[in-house]
Amino acid sequence: MHIIPVIDLKNQHVVLAKAGERSNYQPLCTPLCPSADVFEVIQHFLTLYPFKQFYIADLDAILNQGSHTELIQNLLQQYPDISFWVDNGLSVVEMNQYSYPSNYRIVFGTESQTQIKAPLPANSILSLDFQNDTPLGAQSIFDDSRFWPDSVILMTLNKVGMNSGPDFKKLAYYRQHYPDKNFIAAGGIRGLTDLQELIRLGIKTALVSSCLHFGKLTASEIQSLS
Template identity: 35%
Template sequence: MGTSFSVIPVIDLRHGRVVRARRGERHSYAPIETPLAKGSEPGPIAAALAGAVDARILYLADLDAIMDGAPPNLAAVAAVARACPGVALWLDAGFAEAGAVESVIASGLARPVLGSESQRDPDLVRACGARAILSLDRSGAERLDPAGLHARPGIWPDDVIVMSLDRVGAGLGPDLDGLAAARALAPRARLYAAGGVRGAGDLAALRAAGAAGALVASAIHDGRIGAADLGEG
């Protein structure tokens, strides 16, 4: 594993607009209001977030796909790609079938994220291998994991997100215990914490815990994390 630590801004998309996430209560997410950019169009918001922390990666959650089973909104993904040249995109669009995953990979727009909450068959994770990222989703103590992926580290790819939905936008701090549990199962994986990051102190704690990075939204929008808070791991 490398020693660098990545702050990965998060964009949640609903009906083609960026919304503000909180505690995984997706039906109540409202269009974003942020001092970083006007409006809620994906391109300008993405560019502002990436610029605020000199991001190399952006994470997009397509909530229409995750919640309603809609096809991935590749037009919105393309708009983000145009606005953020040179920034890699990770896309969670509720992928549960090989065809949809292969389509996104073939588009060259983004690397697919396979959320455990959406998986019914672990073979998709195994077949994708390093071409995809696995997100181990939970809300509180509940694993969102129909396929039992949390307990199958032997098929995890190199990049794994430890996603705590109940902590998103809630200011509760990152799930260090969940990160440690994943680390014990997969010592060589690159682990990324998602949910609860409040500021530079939490980034330091995650670095010390061996995380490869953190997915962050609210703390960047609110000015609690900026480029000055970043450094080499």
């Protein structure tokens, strides 16, 4: 099992995500890290475990309320040996307007897409976004797997930060119906037991946040999953 910490950025701070209600997200202050500064948050994560990937959601960009482009560029430069998976609301039609460093992976969230007419770049990641059981974004993207890259996040926003467990039913459905894809669990993971169940379902990667911040997933447990 591959564990990837999540960092949500809003108003130049790392925020604690809960239930996908982004207007209510507050600057981070947790047992793991009392600071909402992104560089301090990453250092605390790295003190816990030598993570090689991080997932970043630029919420301002996703909501069309600004962006953290400069901050993310600084992260890419400061940590050249770490891969950053970045969802900044980029649409498929915009992707060719930019050049990216080698440690940047584009995440295309369906909530930011109106349509996809051609296969996404092989190294990109598609995030199938849900609020409860409602798909966010064009239904055609969810229905046509021909254009999906190999790596696909199943993001259940209402589960985020709620300590209620991931959406095992949805994860099992997609794993069964699209066995050629590498599905990545996101939303609601509480700790080791949930991760072990995900492994049983054939899920090999998970995005986590709250369970790290509140000590529900330890370094030894992460190591035991690798």
